[in-house]
Amino acid sequence: MQYEGDLETAAPDPGIDPSIFRFIAFSLSRLSKGVRMEEVLAVTDRVVDAHKADREALVEILREVNDESGHLTREHLRRIAEHTNLPLSEIYSVASFYSLISLEPLGRHVIRFCQDAPCHIAGGREVWEALEQELGIPFGETTFDEQWSLLTTSCIGACAVGPVMMVDGDIYGNLTPEKVREIITRYREADAQDVTPAPQGG
Amino acid sequence: MAFRAHVIISGAPEQAQGVKTALLEQIDTLGLNEEVEIREATDLTIASQGVEAIVYPDATHYIDLTPEDAALIAEEHLYKGRPVERLVYEEPGVEPLPEPSIKEVRVVLKNVGKINPEDIDDYIAEDGYAALGKALTEMTPDDVIAELKASGLRGRGGAGFPTWLKWTFARQATGSPKYLVCNGDEGDPGAFMNRRVLEGDPHSVIEGMAIAAYAIGASQGYFYVRAEYPIAIETLRVAIEQARTYGLLGENIFDTGFSFDLEVRMGAGAFVCGEETALMQSIEGKRGQPRTRPPFPAVSGLWGKPTNINNVETYANVPQILLKGGEWFASMGTERSKGTKTFAIAGKVKRTGLIEVPLGITVREIIYDVGGGILDDKAYKAVQTGGPMGGCIPEKYLDMPVDYESLASVGSIMGSGGFVVMDEDTCMVDIARFFMEFVQEESCGKCVPCRVGTRKMLDILNRICGGEGRPGDIESLEVLGKYIKSGSLCGLGQGAPNPVLSTIEHFRDEYEAHIYDKKCPAQVCRALIEYKVDPETCIGCTRCARNCPVDAISGTPREAHIIDPEICIRCGICEQVCPVNAISHE
Numbered sequence: 001m002q003y004e005g006d007l008e009t010a011a012p013d014p015g016i017d018p019s020i021f022r023f024i025a026f027s028l029s030r031l032s033k034g035v036r037m038e039e040v041l042a043v044t045d046r047v048v049d050a051h052k053a054d055r056e057a058l059v060e061i062l063r064e065v066n067d068e069s070g071h072l073t074r075e076h077l078r079r080i081a082e083h084t085n086l087p088l089s090e091i092y093s094v095a096s097f098y099s100l101i102s103l104e105p106l107g108r109h110v111i112r113f114c115q116d117a118p119c120h121i122a123g124g125r126e127v128w129e130a131l132e133q134e135l136g137i138p139f140g141e142t143t144f145d146e147q148w149s150l151l152t153t154s155c156i157g158a159c160a161v162g163p164v165m166m167v168d169g170d171i172y173g174n175l176t177p178e179k180v181r182e183i184i185t186r187y188r189e190a191d192a193q194d195v196t197p198a199p200q201g202g
Numbered sequence: 203m204a205f206r207a208h209v210i211i212s213g214a215p216e217q218a219q220g221v222k223t224a225l226l227e228q229i230d231t232l233g234l235n236e237e238v239e240i241r242e243a244t245d246l247t248i249a250s251q252g253v254e255a256i257v258y259p260d261a262t263h264y265i266d267l268t269p270e271d272a273a274l275i276a277e278e279h280l281y282k283g284r285p286v287e288r289l290v291y292e293e294p295g296v297e298p299l300p301e302p303s304i305k306e307v308r309v310v311l312k313n314v315g316k317i318n319p320e321d322i323d324d325y326i327a328e329d330g331y332a333a334l335g336k337a338l339t340e341m342t343p344d345d346v347i348a349e350l351k352a353s354g355l356r357g358r359g360g361a362g363f364p365t366w367l368k369w370t371f372a373r374q375a376t377g378s379p380k381y382l383v384c385n386g387d388e389g390d391p392g393a394f395m396n397r398r399v400l401e402g403d404p405h406s407v408i409e410g411m412a413i414a415a416y417a418i419g420a421s422q423g424y425f426y427v428r429a430e431y432p433i434a435i436e437t438l439r440v441a442i443e444q445a446r447t448y449g450l451l452g453e454n455i456f457d458t459g460f461s462f463d464l465e466v467r468m469g470a471g472a473f474v475c476g477e478e479t480a481l482m483q484s485i486e487g488k489r490g491q492p493r494t495r496p497p498f499p500a501v502s503g504l505w506g507k508p509t510n511i512n513n514v515e516t517y518a519n520v521p522q523i524l525l526k527g528g529e530w531f532a533s534m535g536t537e538r539s540k541g542t543k544t545f546a547i548a549g550k551v552k553r554t555g556l557i558e559v560p561l562g563i564t565v566r567e568i569i570y571d572v573g574g575g576i577l578d579d580k581a582y583k584a585v586q587t588g589g590p591m592g593g594c595i596p597e598k599y600l601d602m603p604v605d606y607e608s609l610a611s612v613g614s615i616m617g618s619g620g621f622v623v624m625d626e627d628t629c630m631v632d633i634a635r636f637f638m639e640f641v642q643e644e645s646c647g648k649c650v651p652c653r654v655g656t657r658k659m660l661d662i663l664n665r666i667c668g669g670e671g672r673p674g675d676i677e678s679l680e681v682l683g684k685y686i687k688s689g690s691l692c693g694l695g696q697g698a699p700n701p702v703l704s705t706i707e708h709f710r711d712e713y714e715a716h717i718y719d720k721k722c723p724a725q726v727c728r729a730l731i732e733y734k735v736d737p738e739t740c741i742g743c744t745r746c747a748r749n750c751p752v753d754a755i756s757g758t759p760r761e762a763h764i765i766d767p768e769i770c771i772r773c774g775i776c777e778q779v780c781p782v783n784a785i786s787h788e
Binding site: 054055056057058059060062063093094097098099100101114115116117118119120121122129153154155156157158159160161162169170173 | 214431473487554637773
């Protein structure tokens with residue numbers, strides 16, 4: 001944990017992409033929590049069993065484990081390889097091919113903003129910038145507190161109400177910079193209530 | 203139980219739920235529970251009008267409903283029999299259609315929004331599964347194919363290959379078992395017709411597939427739907443389950459000995475999986491990369507077996523063709539492009555949404571008569587058809603008929619039916635860059651010309667939009683485009699340069715303005731615009747300086763301010779906040 005403090009105060013060499021520091025800090029913070037091996041095995045085993053370790057269901061297996069665990073670690077992939085009797089390299093090649101399967105940890109909420117032309121024409125650029133500003137991260141990254149990941153998605157078929165984004169599983173349309181700030185605030189408030197144990201003021 | 207009235211509600215789930223709850227509560231209060239039935243549909247009109255409701259039997263159409271409105275409708279309309287005029291939907295403020303002949307013809311969409319997709323009885327009431335019954339009991343597989351031949355139906359997924367011919371190849375192929383696949387991996391930006399059909403009328407596709415299976419001699423089918431369409435997948439699963447319960451899928455359908463069952467397979471986010479060979483790789487649980495053709499799927503498809511693959515809309519047309527006859531279908535459309543086609547209209551047009559029109563209709567009719575014209579009555583610039591592998595159609599081709607051959611003749615394609623309308627405020631170079639970004643990201647990486655070439659084209663386009671375009675860039679784009687098209691295996695690579703090549707062909711002047719004059723005529727590319735304060739108008743209120751995120755504006759209060767173009771990031775905030783409109787950009 002010492003590293004995290006140091007990294008925050010140290011002025012990064014201007015010649016180095018500052019995102020690398022964020023990445024290191026992020027990885028360290030994940031490490032400190034430790035990967036819960038039993039959980040990895042339990043989730044993987046359950047999903048693989050549900051598909052009878054069928055090779056042709058590999059894409060589905062990977063996606064379902066991914067959805068339950070948030071992302072896939074090396075341990076997940078190794079376990080799936082054991083069960084399906086396929087080389088780890090092949091599991092990795094399939095997992096890395098599909099955009100809805102993540103090999104990196106993501107935040108509690110994942111925003112997938114449509115980056116396609118119809119949404120762009122409808123004013124997507126301003127919304128895109130508002131998202132980056134509001135969350136303080138560029139697209140493709142996850143916030144320090146691990147609450148938000150900001151990703152792009154290809155068309156989600158709601159072009160008539162663009163610009164569009166998906167927050168976790170929910171679709172929001174007709175977005176404006178104000179509206180995305182409102183939506184993010186709403187999620188933040190809901191999360192805050194989650195962790196507040198007792199109702200306030202009856 | 204017979205109901206006196208039915209209310210069908212549609213809209214975004216989070217809002218529609220509130221309206222439905224309010225309506226139910228009020229109906230309960232008024233004791234109308236046994237007289238009124240509430241149903242949900244996916245979309246009632248082509249435009250997005252908030253939460254909508256249609257009250258039957260009088261078919262009063264309400265839009266933009268709040269929970270309070272719903273309670274009022276229950277009280278006034280359902281209880282007292284007086285429609286709430288204030289909430290009734292009227293044609294939005296566009297002129298009446300100039301020519302009465304121009305109308306939508308709904309074949310594929312005939313049930314969408316009208317029936318409950320999660321109730322098979324609703325579909326059966328609209329002649330659902332009658333075509334399957336007819337095929338199995340009165341027709342031979344050859345009769346079915348002959349009927350399709352008479353209809354002239356061509357693949358609705360993009361390439362436009364005659365459906366009857368595809369089925370014939372699969373039927374004649376030796377090898378067993380044979381498989382049937384439905385391509386529901388609709389990924390083109392701006393295309394959402396398949397999603398609506400799957401969410402609104404899934405049985406029409408299932409029935410079409412069952413008929414196709416009978417025609418080619420398959421007993422197992424796969425339905426591949428992209429994971430980005432969770433509602434469609436759920437609706438489809440419910441529909442398949444109900445069809446099984448009714449004996450319309452499974453063993454010995456209609457007691458004829460014919461068996462057919464369906465399995466849903468979900469994608470995991472890869473655009474290229476819409477390509478048929480890639481899609482089949484994905485069903486087999488592999489990386490979705492295309493392979494060379496031949497052999498075509500009809501000979502060697504899923505697990506090397508003969509496979510017929512069609513798109514959602516193609517299958518959805520089949521039951522209607524069998525019921526009404528191929529001649530009826532062929533009476534619509536043009537000489538070589540028969541029937542109707544759904545289009546998803548998006549972009550700068552008054553009425554966005556899904557439409558279905560006979561092929562051969564002109565671009566102008568689609569945009570101005572069906573779509574209501576350009577938003578805010580601005581000038582039309584172009585329409586992008588066929589998604590990221592399509593092209594742009596400029597103003598001079600507005601009166602061109604929309605059919606497979608005409609679109610191809612001007613450098614675009616039919617594609618799955620995306621129709622992205624652009625007005626005078628759209629920069630064509632920026633749009634081309636956007637589509638290139640898309641294909642660059644979605645290229646699977648197998649063919650080098652596609653993988654590296656699209657990257658190179660994107661670099662050049664980024665440079666042009668960033669104000670650093672160089673003489674020769676346009677020519678480089680053209681050469682690269684030619685090589686990518688000729689050196690790629692699948693439709694993605696072969697079509698990837700199309701948006702760039704077609705915008706260069708029709709809007710070369712815009713590219714030249716970016717490169718040589720360092721100007722973006724539509725004032726979209728930020729590196730090429732400059733914000734300026736008009737010293738005559740500026741009242742020195744300091745609001746722009748206070749709102750500038752990078753402190754690029756200086757000046758003393760009550761005196762004209764100045765923007766430093768070196769620091770300015772062209773965010774446009776100063777222009778928005780100026781109370782006297784002293785700031786402009788060019």
